[in-house]
Amino acid sequence: MTSTATLMRAVSRPLPLEGAANVRDLGGYPIAGNPRHATARGAFLRGDDLSALSAQDVASLTAYGLSLDIDVRSARELGEAPDVFENPADADGVRYASVPLLDGMNSAGFEGPLPSSLEEIYRVLLDADAYGLARVMELMAAETGAVLFHCSAGKDRTGVIAMLLLKLADVADEDVVADYAASAGYMEARFRAQRTALAKRGIAAPDFLFASEPETMKRTLIHLARRYGSAEHYLLEAAGVNPASVAIIKNRLQGGL
Template identity: 40%
Template sequence: MSFISQPLSLSGAYNVRDLGGYPADEDKTTKCKSFLRADSLANLSADDRKFLYDYGVRLVIDLRAETETQRNPDAIDHQAMEYVNFPLLDNIQSSFLQGKMPSDMSEMYIRLIENSKTTFAAVLRKLAECEGCALYHCTAGKDRTGIITMLLLKLVGVSDDVIIADYSVTEEYMQPVFVQQKKMVQAAGIEVPDFVFQSKPTFMQKLMDYMKEHYKTVEKYLLQAGLNETVIEQLKHKLV
């Protein structure tokens, strides 16, 4: 894996990365400045907001639960870019690390894929409509954001190895935040397994294996979730 997307130069976020630059089907390469995956935008500075606007961001999709958005609202310029909240309830960050924990992250990913089809379809429909660059994010930019990223990249034939590399590097970029989160939950006396703060390759591999076994392709999954061929083609065109 020679190339992995690097975080954009922002002072208030650690894991805002472009989906551009990856090899896709038909010897194509994913386009830059179409989609950004991101962690929390609650601490963006004025310079960060200008940077994102100048980068072309015109849509921000927040994948967090309403309780998360209220506690840490996005610090974006609502006049300059559209903001939409499509909550994906992971029952980990969405319940502030106090929900029932899965056996590993892939269990939660599969549960989301099965139980939130309508929401995934709504997110991707909105991404397809966006005229400029679209940014989508959750809290760490790892789990809910990771699933959306997998769906987009698989749609245009990016290899599993590349998708896994793009997913697993989040643990490295988010290390300073995860260290603080661990301290906070320990101080509160909450038991949280280490894997919650990890992005192991096996977590994403298990999800993709499940998708292949149950749906054959991401495209078939999305059609079943409620997207039509036109929207799927729009997404592909935006990305390659």
């Protein structure tokens, strides 16, 4: 269960959208060593499936400053639930980019072999799909408006990207963990519906797939530190992101500190 200590830390709340439950700004988290400063609002947003956004939702996001939607879902997920911003006629000027992460694993849905834990998924994403994560970062660096990155639930692939961004901005581990752990609560109603739909198909998905336990992110942060040293070192050395791009993203997150 989510610890009381984690719940006590302030986390960003979802934007009030009709068609998505877990779209949150990464702004407002304290920056280590700069107690009077926090991560900038209106720069990067994390999110869940955007296929059901209403016209009002799209208008709200564009009014928020959104200019780029990075969709990291698999080909199968895209086919089953096309992103609203994929169609220029519905996008209200927002650009759309598809960067499938762990495409093979996620295209299998719940019908292929399942991983043993979320931690395993996150390690595979970091260790084996650095190219995809680098592509996401380069797209972010090239954008001047707000960038929204999302998967289906807004907690796994999205959670790893959010972890890298927040650690790049020198946000404390405790706040990264709290930001991650909040997702399961915001997605609770949608997860119940998904479980019901899977049960009708005779599929019993393991409970951990619908969770965002603090310990999972804590262990992922330990893996990041032990294997790569830091988020910045991971992006530069393992993923091969252009140093100028890393600097741009860090500067935007830190509000120009």
